[in-house]
Amino acid sequence: MTDVVFPVLDQTKPETEGVLATWFVADGDTVASGQLLGEVQVDKVDAEVTAPVAGTVSLLVSEDEAVVQGAPIARIE
Amino acid sequence: MTLTDTEQAPQAKGGRRLSTSKAMVEAIAQEMERDESVFYLGEDVGAYGGIFSSTTGLLEQFGPKRIIDTPISETGFIGLAVGAATEGMRPIAELMFADFMGVCLDQIYNHMAKIGYFSGGRVKVPMVLTTAVGGGYSDGGQHSQTLWGTFAHLPGMKVVVPSNPADAKGLMTSAIRDDSPVVYMFHKGIMGLPWMAKNRRSIDLVPEGEYTVPIGKAAVARAGTDVTVVTLSLSVHHVLDVADTLAGEGIDVEVLDLRSVVPLDREAILASVAKTRRLVVVDEDYLSFGLSGEVVAGVVEADPTLLTAVRRVAVPDVPIPYARSLEYAVLPRHDRIEAAIRSVLP
Numbered sequence: 001m002t003d004v005v006f007p008v009l010d011q012t013k014p015e016t017e018g019v020l021a022t023w024f025v026a027d028g029d030t031v032a033s034g035q036l037l038g039e040v041q042v043d044k045v046d047a048e049v050t051a052p053v054a055g056t057v058s059l060l061v062s063e064d065e066a067v068v069q070g071a072p073i074a075r076i077e
Numbered sequence: 078m079t080l081t082d083t084e085q086a087p088q089a090k091g092g093r094r095l096s097t098s099k100a101m102v103e104a105i106a107q108e109m110e111r112d113e114s115v116f117y118l119g120e121d122v123g124a125y126g127g128i129f130s131s132t133t134g135l136l137e138q139f140g141p142k143r144i145i146d147t148p149i150s151e152t153g154f155i156g157l158a159v160g161a162a163t164e165g166m167r168p169i170a171e172l173m174f175a176d177f178m179g180v181c182l183d184q185i186y187n188h189m190a191k192i193g194y195f196s197g198g199r200v201k202v203p204m205v206l207t208t209a210v211g212g213g214y215s216d217g218g219q220h221s222q223t224l225w226g227t228f229a230h231l232p233g234m235k236v237v238v239p240s241n242p243a244d245a246k247g248l249m250t251s252a253i254r255d256d257s258p259v260v261y262m263f264h265k266g267i268m269g270l271p272w273m274a275k276n277r278r279s280i281d282l283v284p285e286g287e288y289t290v291p292i293g294k295a296a297v298a299r300a301g302t303d304v305t306v307v308t309l310s311l312s313v314h315h316v317l318d319v320a321d322t323l324a325g326e327g328i329d330v331e332v333l334d335l336r337s338v339v340p341l342d343r344e345a346i347l348a349s350v351a352k353t354r355r356l357v358v359v360d361e362d363y364l365s366f367g368l369s370g371e372v373v374a375g376v377v378e379a380d381p382t383l384l385t386a387v388r389r390v391a392v393p394d395v396p397i398p399y400a401r402s403l404e405y406a407v408l409p410r411h412d413r414i415e416a417a418i419r420s421v422l423p
Contacts (some may be wrong), residue, residue: 021271024094024280036095041271 119171247290298384
C-alpha cells in the first residue's frame, strides 16, 4: 500500500492549503507507475500528481476539496 | 468558476483520461517527435506553458530551438511561421487570443492563406495557427470572442474547432500533417484548466499513440429524431446538457458537432435535417453574416422544402460584456438553447 501525497508547492509555508483541482482517474481504477493521476493547485501554481507505483487507486479526497500540502490524497494497493 | 453549470460526470472506469489541453499537448509532442520540421512559437509558450496550457511541458521536452517564446510581435512571428512553412518546415504559431487577429491579419489572410493560390499551388504553407477563443469567464470584449466566422469567411485557410479531448488530439495531429494552413481554435472553456472551467466533458478518454480526426467531418454527438441542433465547441456541451433535460419529456434532440468550419460538412447537416426537418444552429460567434446563417443557407439552397422550422442562437451583434450577468445574457447558454429547441417543435 502506497500513499500519494499532495506535493508541497509552497516550500516557505508548507502548512498552506491547496486544492485538488482535477482527478484524471476514478476510484478503483488500475493505474500504471508514472501515470497521471490528477492536478493540484496552491494559490495560482498548478502541479501534476503521478502514480509512484502500479496498482488499484483509492481516492481519498474529492475534486475542489481543500488539502494541506503533504497530506495523503490517494492510496495505491 | 463554472462555464457549464452541470454536475461532475460519473467517472468512467478504465481507459486513460486527459484534459483537452493535455490532449492537445500530447498531439503536438507526438508530431514533434515524429517530424523534426515541426516547431511551436508564440507568446508565453515556453516556460509558462501557454496561458491556456496549450504547450505545458514542451519546452522541457524539446528545448528553446523548437519551442520558441516570442516577444509581443504577432505580425513578426506569424510572418516568420509563414516563411518557414514555405521553406518546408511545419510551424505551429499561437495567436494568444483570436481577438488579437487584427494586429497580424495581413500575415494571416494575405500571406498564410493566399500564398498557395498566388503560386498556382506550387508553394505550400503547411502551418497551423492556434488560437484561444470564447467567453464565459468575464474577460471582457477584447478577450472573449470566437471569430471563427471571420477566419472562415476569408478563403484559403482550413478552420477546425474541437469540442472534446479526443477531437482536440486528433484534429491537432491532422492539422499539423495537413499541407494547407489550418487555423485551430480552442475554446478556453473546454480545456479542463484547473483554474477555470469545470466542464464535465473536458476530461475524457483519449486514445494513446498516433490518433487523427479527419478535417471536414462533423460528428453526431447525440443521435435523435425530433430536431437537429448544429453546433460546435463549448456550445456542444451546453446543447448536450439541454438534450439530456428534454429527453425526460420525450423530446429527442440530435446534436451535430461540426468540428470543422472549413471545410464545412454540409452533407452531415443535410442528412440530419432530412431526418428531423427542424433545425436549430447554436453558435458562440456573432449572429449576423456568420456561421449560423451559412448553415441555414446551405440547407435551404440544397432543398428549400426540407425545413419546417429553423432558429439561430448566437451572440447578438454587440461586444461581449464584461459583467457576468450581461455576458451570460448574450452568450448562447442553456436557457436560450432550450427555448429555441422548444420553439421549432410542433
